[in-house]
Amino acid sequence: MNVKISTSLDGLKDGNDSIRVDQKGRGTFDTIMNKIKLLKSIDHPIDGFTVTVTDRNFHLVDESIVDLAKEIGVKDMAMDFDLVRSIGITTESCVEKILLLRHYAHQKDLNFYGTWETPFRNLMSNSWLNTPHAFCPAMEGKTLEFNVDGSLKTCGHTNTVVGSSDTFEECFTPESKYSQLIESRLPGNNDFCKGCEIEGSCAGQCQVTLESSRNDNQLVGRMCQLMIATTRSLINEYLEGR
Ligand code: SF4
Incomplete structure (x- = not known):
């Protein structure tokens, strides 16, 4: 087990x-x-x-x-x-x-x-030249939650419903809510993140974090600052061989 x-x-x-x-x-x-x-x-x-x-x-x-x-x-x-x-x-x-x-x-x-490590880990182990990747497994399409009411969500913590188990196959069509959500989170497609220095490896952080902070610009700003500053520091440490 x-x-x-x-x-x-x-x-x-x-x-x-x-x-x-x-x-x-x-x-x-x-x-x-x-x-x-x-x-x-x-x-x-x-x-x-x-x-x-x-x-x-x-x-x-x-x-x-x-x-x-x-x-x-x-x-x-x-x-x-x-x-x-x-x-x-x-x-x-x-x-x-x-x-x-x-x-x-x-x-x-x-x-x-911690979540602060994810952009750095993505930078060190992934490349968009080889494989698409995202901050969280849900936005990589790796997780899907089946709920007792038949709704489908991208993970166990999000409020965003992306389909229904009754029409499971439709969930994966290019026009589906699920496909469009993931499309909207890809680097270059999210206006909020365009131009950010860690856009490719962070790309909007975790979907749940985004939902919980949607109406609080100050909070989003602080989360982004932490993500960027930590990534910079971890890169510096790596370059210095520590
Ligand atoms: S740090 Fe903020 S602005 Fe930059 S990619 Fe991540 S969520 Fe977007």
């Missing part, structure tokens, strides 16, 4: 419990750690965890979370910034934290990633 188990864990106890609480407002760190131990005891250890960083736990997330990942025994650790609920953290400080933790995680032989 090839099932991977991962969880959210937003730092050590102080960092996690400052944002991830239960319905009664109690911190969830101890519960998450207990479940991680339980899974390990029945030979189904978790494979990794994701750290969400906001204004509230930003200063509490540091190298110690990488040390905890090693202690738990996972190979994968992801970190992303919740810019929707965070207006107090700057792009520069986010990039600084990414580089610091990425470097430390690699020293400890851990995979460390």
